[in-house]
Amino acid sequence: MADGDPLIPPSAVDVDLSAVAAGWNRTMSDFETGMWRMEEAQPQLRTPIVAVDVLDRPPNWNRLVQAHEWASHIVPRIRMRAVEPAFGLGNPVWSVDPEFDLDYHLRRMRLPEPADFDHALRICRHLATEPFDRARPPWAAMLIEGLPDGRAVYVVKTHHSMTDGMGGIGLMTLLHSRRAEPTPDKPDRLPAPPEHLSTLTAMRQDMIAEIRKAPGRIGDLVGGAVRAAVATAINPVGAATEVVGYANSLRRIVTPPPATGSPMLRSRGLGRWFGVLEVGLPELKAAAHAARGSVNDAYVAALLGGFARYHRELGVKVGDIPMGMPVNMRRASDPSGGNRFAAVRFAGPATETDPVERIAKVRSIVLGLREEPALDALDLAAPLLSRLPTSLLATWYLSQSTGLDLQASNVAGVPVPVYLAGARIERMFPFGPAPGCAVMATLVSHVGTCCIGVNLDTAAVTKPALFMNCLQESLDEIVELGRREGA
Structure with a gap:
């Protein structure tokens, strides 16, 4: 194109x-x-x-x-x-x-x-x-x-x-x-x-594809079994510890976040509302550096701060926000098509009023989740889940996703000026799907600007303009950290 x-x-x-x-x-x-x-x-x-x-x-x-x-x-x-x-x-x-x-x-x-x-x-x-x-x-x-x-x-x-x-x-x-x-x-x-x-x-064709995959799957299973047997024979204590470690990791991955979610955001529907935010990438980097975090940490902390402000504006007490985040598993050699990500869920520290501490808490949580051995659990379970009756699978998935008030994604964008059929692209706003969650926020960097697209479920967020104002105020608070350090 x-x-x-x-x-x-x-x-x-x-x-x-x-x-x-x-x-x-x-x-x-x-x-x-x-x-x-x-x-x-x-x-x-x-x-x-x-x-x-x-x-x-x-x-x-x-x-x-x-x-x-x-x-x-x-x-x-x-x-x-x-x-x-x-x-x-x-x-x-x-x-x-x-x-x-x-x-x-x-x-x-x-x-x-x-x-x-x-x-x-x-x-x-x-x-x-x-x-x-x-x-x-x-x-x-x-x-x-x-x-x-x-x-x-x-x-x-x-x-x-x-x-x-x-x-x-x-x-x-x-x-x-x-x-x-x-x-x-x-x-x-x-x-x-x-x-x-x-x-x-x-x-x-699907059957042929499955047959072609079978030798590789069997080989992986046999190879894994042989490696496990050898490892157990050589170091039985270490092998048992690894199995227990993976089981504990799996429990942490599949267990819902230890937060019940906001009663104010509990409803779900088909209505959607798009909002946008933008901030300079250098400014967000400076803010993250001031709090010893990454750009993603500062971005998530800004979203959580916006949730807290929205609740305060409406006179509702806020707790930690149950949220999800995709973790990119795509390699440089992978084709553009298909899906290559894992999903993690955690309780976002929205109750933390100090933006520096909020960034630090987000960083600690996310770094821990990225190292989970069972990060690919959903992908491994997909063959079984896809064989369930569609209505049962949809009901199960909806029960999981409606427990999330926020999903946040951060995607690398284009670092150089680009054109579309002769017109220069000034901004590129992404809007990820919100299947069952109250808010889906996605950030893409474009030529030095972080473009944030926010997809709201209007049954949950009944005052979307106010919500976006609260996100903007929280983002401004985060950016101020970098300005103070640079002063």
């Missing part, structure tokens, strides 16, 4: 386009299958990943269309729909849509005057809450024009079964260019030919 130099990865100068789509599995993983199917039983579990680019001007429409067409040649998954196997026996298989229509996925609109960025965000929110047509590739994009000062907004949403946050950034970079001018003679390839995959064929 690039008009200029492709940016996958952003640090690369020359990119082998033949490798961009390599490694994309034709069959959904067990974890992705769960996400794909659960939302049919529980609409609250819809998982769109949304990215909102703020542009300094409307991009050239013809170039934008051509960029999307080009990207669909480079990454065939863009043209693929998910085909369920017959009788639900197996995981969905990705297949090239025989009726792929770019005009269906890429749309354009102009806001009526007077309009501002909040009006555009409402359109983005409506786009995000619309369910995908499951007979088509699960993504949609829209160009929104008519903003003040000639600006425009480009929004794209993808289903979480296609990719995770880091993978989404990788896909977005296909659209981006390091210069405004077109690049002639870009490498290209023919689009993937249409496929008329039946449900029976999908079932057969």
Whole structure:
């Protein structure tokens, strides 16, 4: 989708386009299958990943269309729909849509005057809450024009079964260019030919994929058993200690956070509200350094401080906030598609009023969780969970996610100025899915600015404007730490 130099990865100068789509599995993983199917039983579990680019001007429409067409040649998954196997026996298989229509996925609109960025965000929110047509590739994009000062907004949403946050950034970079001018003679390839995959064929392909995986799984099991036997023979005490350690780690991972959640945020619904925050990356780094923490620690501490302020404004006592955080497991060699993350849950120290101490507590908690041996427990359990009846799986997952008042994600963005069909991208706001939680906050760094997108469940957060003001005040308090140290 690039008009200029492709940016996958952003640090690369020359990119082998033949490798961009390599490694994309034709069959959904067990974890992705769960996400794909659960939302049919529980609409609250819809998982769109949304990215909102703020542009300094409307991009050239013809170039934008051509960029999307080009990207669909480079990454065939863009043209693929998910085909369920017959009788639900197996995981969905990705297949090239025989009726792929770019005009269906890429749309354009102009806001009526007077309009501002909040009006555009409402359109983005409506786009995000619309369910995908499951007979088509699960993504949609829209160009929104008519903003003040000639600006425009480009929004794209993808289903979480296609990719995770880091993978989404990788896909977005296909659209981006390091210069405004077109690049002639870009490498290209023919689009993937249409496929008329039946449900029976999908079932057969999934079975073949499982058979091919079997030797490796058996080898892993046998190898693991042999290694365990040898280790036990050589050092029985050490082996027993390791088993007990993993069991204790598993208990900590699967046990809900030791916080009951706010009674004020207990309701859940389908309504969503988008809000944005931004702060300079150097300023947030300085604040984190002042408290001997990381940027992520300072970011999470700011969110928790905002929760506390919101409760105080409404006269409600706040306790620790049960929250979740994805931990990126993606390696540099992994393709953009698919999901490669683990999830951790903990009690966020919102009761800590001192921002320095709050950052320190967040850091201690997160560092401990990242070292848990059972961090990949959900991924290991996915094959079993995906075989449960969909309604049962959805009910179980919803019971887990509704216990979280906050989920926070931090995704590395693009460090250099980039363009979209001739328009410069000024800001890039991410909005992660909020499947069952009250608030989902996502941070992406873009050319020295931390862009924070906040996705609120309006049944839980009934005063979203006040909530965003409280987050802003808390963020300002955190940033002040760095200013005081630098003074």
